[in-house]
Amino acid sequence: xxxxRRFLRDRAAxxxxxxxxxxxxxxxxxxxxxxxxxxxxxxxxxxxxxxWQHWLGNDELGRDILSRLLGGARTSLLISVGAVALAVAVxxxxxxxxxxxxxxxxxxxxxxxxxxxxxxxxxxxxxxxAIFGFGVVKLVLAIGVxxxxxxxxxxxxxxxxxxxMEYVEASRAMGQxxxxxxxxxxxxxILSPIIxxxxxxxxxxxxxxxxxxxxxxxxxxxxxxxxxxxxxSVGYIRIAPHATVIPGIALMLVVLGFxxxxxxxxxxLDPTMRHLD
Amino acid sequence: MGVYxxxxxxxxxxxxxxxxTLVFLMLHLIPGDPAQLMLDPSASAQEVAALRHQLGLDQPxxxxxxxxxxxxxxxxxxxxxxxxxxxxxxxxxPFQRTVELAAASVVFAAVLGVGLGIAAGAWSRSVLSxxxxxxxxxxxxxxxxxxxxxxxxxFSLKLGLLPAGGAGSWQALVLPxxxxxxxxxxxxxxxxxASMTEVLHADYVxxxxxxxxxxxIVILRHAFRNALIPVITITSLSFxxxxxxxxxxxxxxxxxxxxxxxxGAILARDYPSVQAGLFLFALSFLIVNLGMxxxxxxxxxxxxxx
Numbered sequence: 001x002x003x004x005r006r007f008l009r010d011r012a013a014x015x016x017x018x019x020x021x022x023x024x025x026x027x028x029x030x031x032x033x034x035x036x037x038x039x040x041x042x043x044x045x046x047x048x049x050x051x052w053q054h055w056l057g058n059d060e061l062g063r064d065i066l067s068r069l070l071g072g073a074r075t076s077l078l079i080s081v082g083a084v085a086l087a088v089a090v091x092x093x094x095x096x097x098x099x100x101x102x103x104x105x106x107x108x109x110x111x112x113x114x115x116x117x118x119x120x121x122x123x124x125x126x127x128x129x130a131i132f133g134f135g136v137v138k139l140v141l142a143i144g145v146x147x148x149x150x151x152x153x154x155x156x157x158x159x160x161x162x163x164x165m166e167y168v169e170a171s172r173a174m175g176q177x178x179x180x181x182x183x184x185x186x187x188x189x190i191l192s193p194i195i196x197x198x199x200x201x202x203x204x205x206x207x208x209x210x211x212x213x214x215x216x217x218x219x220x221x222x223x224x225x226x227x228x229x230x231x232x233s234v235g236y237i238r239i240a241p242h243a244t245v246i247p248g249i250a251l252m253l254v255v256l257g258f259x260x261x262x263x264x265x266x267x268x269l270d271p272t273m274r275h276l277d
Numbered sequence: 278m279g280v281y282x283x284x285x286x287x288x289x290x291x292x293x294x295x296x297x298t299l300v301f302l303m304l305h306l307i308p309g310d311p312a313q314l315m316l317d318p319s320a321s322a323q324e325v326a327a328l329r330h331q332l333g334l335d336q337p338x339x340x341x342x343x344x345x346x347x348x349x350x351x352x353x354x355x356x357x358x359x360x361x362x363x364x365x366x367x368x369x370x371p372f373q374r375t376v377e378l379a380a381a382s383v384v385f386a387a388v389l390g391v392g393l394g395i396a397a398g399a400w401s402r403s404v405l406s407x408x409x410x411x412x413x414x415x416x417x418x419x420x421x422x423x424x425x426x427x428x429x430x431x432f433s434l435k436l437g438l439l440p441a442g443g444a445g446s447w448q449a450l451v452l453p454x455x456x457x458x459x460x461x462x463x464x465x466x467x468x469x470x471a472s473m474t475e476v477l478h479a480d481y482v483x484x485x486x487x488x489x490x491x492x493x494i495v496i497l498r499h500a501f502r503n504a505l506i507p508v509i510t511i512t513s514l515s516f517x518x519x520x521x522x523x524x525x526x527x528x529x530x531x532x533x534x535x536x537x538x539x540x541g542a543i544l545a546r547d548y549p550s551v552q553a554g555l556f557l558f559a560l561s562f563l564i565v566n567l568g569m570x571x572x573x574x575x576x577x578x579x580x581x582x583x
Contacts, residue, residue: 111291115292115295115296118292118562119521120517120518120522123521123558126524126540126555127303127555130303130539130543130548132308203417203418211420211422211525214420214525217544227420227422230426234426237426244423245430248423248427255417255418255420256414256415259414259417260414
């Protein structure tokens with residue numbers, strides 16, 4: 001059975017993918033889909049519960065929560081995809097080089113990666129934010145840095161095992177340059193674990209971006225962002241819990257979608273991993 | 278074993294040096310002049326120069342690095358800009374609070390996670406199995422800070438059972454520990470279940486059953502003891518995770534821990550305090566990892582160390 005068929009049979013994975021697809025469509029279409037201006041204050045509607053005019057209610061400044069949710073989806077999609085792309089672009093070549101050249105190159109790269117992996121990512125992200133400051137671009141940097149060690153380690157491990165294959169040795173014997181061997185012969189064969197890990201990292205990236213923004217270290221208000229929305233509504237949690245609860249549900253669904261789809265991809269691309277769950 | 282301990286300790290030295298160097302470099306990586314950033318925009322040139330001198334930024338970097346190491350050996354990383362006291366000494370009481378919270382959360386996650394995992398592994402056809410997988414999935418998907426807020430809404434505001442914040446009583450520890458432990462709870466339950474499922478198919482389990490051992494003994498003595506190693510790994514890993522994850526939880530519950538201390542320092546641009554806090558965090562991870570490796574060597578006689 002092909003990987004694709006296996007994936008389609010996994011109902012949870014398909015549901016997760018549907019969640020992500022909905023999220024991406026809503027995020028990209030946000031400017032045309034928002035019923036109201038996400039930063040339009042209306043103090044008469046302050047902390048108003050969900051109604052026919054405002055499906056998800058209004059926040060502490062009377063802004064439409066649905067519109068802010070859609071605007072926030074855009075921000076978080078941008079940050080998470082940017083961060084994971086950055087991590088893949090930096091981590092995978094490092095891992096390839098370490099696994100291919102071994103010896104001193106490997107010692108240097110793995111040594112650094114191992115040290116960085118000893119710490120939870122949020123610590124690295126905090127350090128980056130402390131140095132460079134807040135905002136969307138800096139969040140991409142902070143969360144990207146956070147995922148580099150994981151991806152480098154994964155790429156190194158896969159390269160180590162693929163690198164000993166006969167076809168790699170054959171192309172080396174034919175005198176091909178290392179860069180070309182890595183690109184043509186190794187990379188395509190280590191791609192599936194990278195895709196799986198990349199999908200799972202997207203879940204972490206969305207969560208981390210929201211967490212940092214919640215702490216006031218990420219996207220700054222009034223720009224709509226889910227974590228920042230939760231932070232600004234906390235003070236009114238007693239009288240208007242909907243303003244806190246709703247963005248959290250959106251956040252959870254997206255993270256859940258990436259996690260389930262990532263697990264499904266792993267199971268369908270590498271069926272031998274299945275028995276572990 | 279003795280040789281292994283010594284080797285493992287020696288291995289710490291370069292790692293600690295890398296951490297120290299990164300902490301040192303933090304000030305130099307900041308775009309612009311840290312002294313200028315820390316002070317009011319209206320500060321005079323003399324005030325900026327004085328702060329540069331205090332931070333050691335007016336010296337050649339090599340000499341500054343040596344001095345930084347010297348200070349560190351005497352237990353000091355700069356002076357907090359906000360309090361005027363030693364930044365490291367300022368970070369110690371919050372650090373204790375964080376360790377307290379992290380430990381409570383790991384106990385919660387380990388007890389519940391291992392119990393759920395054993396039960397789901399032993400009765401693999403029961404409803405416990407899908408429940409475990411759901412708990413595991415929700416544990417890694419629900420934003421920690423948001424879960425904390427939900428618990429506050431339900432248990433503090435609606436039911437009035439537990440305090441919504443602060444520290445000092447065991448009641449105040451319950452909600453933050455549950456919030457922080459939820460991630461690890463799911464992971465521990467999932468690993469325990471997987472490990473139990475694997476072990477229950479082993480020959481020695483069949484032998485134990487064949488010789489007529491009661492099922493309770495088979496599961497707890499024969500199967501679980503052998504399934505324990507991955508469970509120990511994941512539990513010690515989750516202590517490290519809890520230390521880091523504490524940042525958001527502490528903010529939600531106004532828990533006076535190190536994570537909140539660092540976030541406050543970042544917002545106030547109190548760089549020496551940020552450096553001291555991150556250093557303390559990093560050091561504690563290294564110690565947790567070291568403890569885990571040594572515990573392994575002691576627990577598992579099958580692992581031999583060169």
